[in-house]
Amino acid sequence: MNEQALPIADLDHQELFPIREVSRLTGVNPVTLRAWERRYGLIQPTRTDSGHRLYSQADVDAVRSILGWLERGVAVSKVGSILARGQALAQDSSAASNADDLARWRTQVREAVQCFDGAGLDRLFDQVFASTTQEQVFNDIFMPVWHTLRAAPRGFGQASEWGFLDQFLRGRVLMRLQLARAPRRQRVVLAPLSTALQELELLVAGLLLGSEEIGVVLLPASQPLQELALICRQLEPDAVVLFSNQRPTAELGKRLARLGLGCPLLLAGEAAEFAHDTLAGSAVVCLGAEVSLMRRRLRQYLAGQLDT
Template sequence: MTEPVVSIIPEEGGYSIQAVSERCGVNPVTLRAWERRYGLLKPSRTAKGHRRYSEAQLLRVQAVVQWLEKGVPIRQVQALLDSASAGTEPTPEPVWQKAREQALEALESLNLRRLEQQLNGLIADYGHARVIADFSDPLREQLALSPSLSLQSSLLHSLLMQKWSGKALSLSPGRRHSGWVLVPLGDPLAALELAMVLNAPLWCLDQPVDVDALCQRFASQPRFGVIWIADALPAAAQRARWLPDDKMEFPAFIWGPLAQQLAAGSPGLTVLEGNRVEIAETLQQHNLESLS
């Protein structure tokens, strides 16, 4: 995974957990789990109890990320970091394959409580971006291939909608603060999944809105940008209402499998390319607070 280009300055006693999160692309919740559950990190504390990470700890976080990207289970990373064998290449376990098999068993028995517990554990250990890319995306694709598993597919979709919606709500900016507006053109789950990876101030809608309404909102409260998530083609009349036909005063992006096709008729849109993590890195370069 390419690291975000973020300039961070050490605070007194080291880097804050937010600074490390931005530099390494790891959610603060996951950093705390690595510390508490696995002993992978040992940050110091300020007088007020805030975590501070040294340069060595920051490099350790990056090393953990590298091992996880190679398919090493989180429970094995401690030994690799602390032993002389840290330079060797272990044989990765099929972590995500096993996780998906367990999820299928839970879905086949309609045991959503068990599946939610599994999902919570994976998020704590690996973070939303990796769970979505390596667990829920391929699991949904696998279920979609078999009509006989349509019930299980719908149950999984409902569970993910509920889980991600709650998290997305917590990301809503405060009054008069800046943030991204995520507008789905199709399945609202696609917008929620992008919201989980962005993990930044945002409003995640569950349906399209008239572009005129967004323009009116920007006039009264600037400092926001809009991202349309295109995984379905709207009808001509809907497209005229929902998508801009000219350059916008606010940052206007479109992303998804149908982004290029829709942007061809909407010159005011800039197409975003790449996976969710790459999109998050691109959007970090935009200072919405500077808009007026």
Template sequence: MSDQANHPADTPLYPIREVSRLTGVNAVTLRAWERRYGLIRPRRTPKGHRLYAREDIERVERILQWLNRGVPVSQVRELLEQPDAVEAPPPAAGDWESQRRQLIAAAEALDLARLEALFNQGLSLYPVATCIDELWQPVIRELEEGWDERLGADLQRRALEAFLRTRIGTRLYHANPVAAGPLVLIVPMPDDGGPLWGLLAALAASDRGYRVQLLDAPLPVQELPLAVERFHADALLLASGRAEKADLIRRQLPRLAEQLDVPLTLCGPVARIREADLNGTGVEVLGDDLPRAMTRLQSLTQAA
């Protein structure tokens, strides 16, 4: 990897914030890849600021390709040094399943210190969208299935909600003032057991540059237009891990979509379960894969 530190003098160089914008990898993760794993070696200014060449950016993109195939970050450097013809292993070769098992065990044991370590480790080493896709969505789906029948389920759910509310809320607090994107209002739906899917949606939206206003309890349907108006929201995103009542889905939401001047969108398992019920209505069904849901949301808010 010696060529990473010896760019020609006339090579265009980019600051870390621009590399983050171009690749979608936040600055904390880029620094971790450099310090802990030696995956990239940017130049430094006399004051110590990092500068990245186009080759560094291409290397970051190659790193993302390996991570998206499920390769643990600790194994990526060796793969990068091999010839380009080397094929990526199948997704099962990664350690995502092990990390998911650790998260589930920590949540069930109410081990908040372990949750803290795993949460921070994931977001420092992987892009937010990858963490949501590979870790948090599968973990919450599995936990919710078990919570339907398990003694102590309410305690586990509330503890995890409180944990994520604090950590994601802190990220929103720092990200919102500098975000340049539209404002999305995220509200859980009435039958959902809590705000877990809304919290994940907020994390995914913030990662895409949205300003996020998150409510962690449902609002009556008739108050949602007022909330959109008062928060000056550019989109309303409703989230739920449940199917929700038929009357709400088939009658109230389509009527609400007609009243709003901004997109009314739906995400989480409810979007997958109820997609057929909302075909042909004004409700935009984004799906239960939150990073992909944010891509669909971007097309709607850009069009608006």
């Protein structure tokens, strides 16, 4: 498809640029721009009714930012995660103040857990949800405390504190997953890459990956990988997402190729970052580890706008 440059007057009126104009402004050829969009999900131009790409000034700025990271030696497969983190901070003009608020919430969560104060933790959870986004509730407040307690040396009482918080969060996430159970236009199955994954990590991933368009069928943390094909034959999902926050083994590609799911296979979590280069050129799509990036790439893939 050849994108034709629009008259300058039209560009000024629409504040949108055709691909060849973006190429002229940035020095990036159209083939590369399309690859950054379809393979890595780095930019998201709008489309005309005839299918031509149109880029906003923000898209042009994003292209220049991508070039900056590439010039610093960052692999293109890693740039998406960096941009996602930057965009999350940019959404709040008072990022420093916001960081202070998040740290204060984490401290209050930690204090409530130390006292095994279930009622206090309930109140905190509701207050945090009313004050910030669902993604921040888990990724920036509750889960960091959970990870710290889980990783800490097992002093007296720490195992009990972690168990207390783990049980509380599993209950809350399950409740929200129940509320989100409604028919969606598309459906994906979310499963653990290995049975070593903690149940709460999988539950939170399922909650954060879902949207108004995409429903998530969550399998248990104990789900055997070799039995996924059986489930896929029964459910016929639009895709299967395997989730893991651990470095995958060198045999991952061969293991995934043997599954025979009969539907698209995607990888999410830290494992997707580790395996991105290894799985390049395979049928497995790596969604990344950043929640906003995972959601965006999943949406793009299901819409046919992200290459494998």
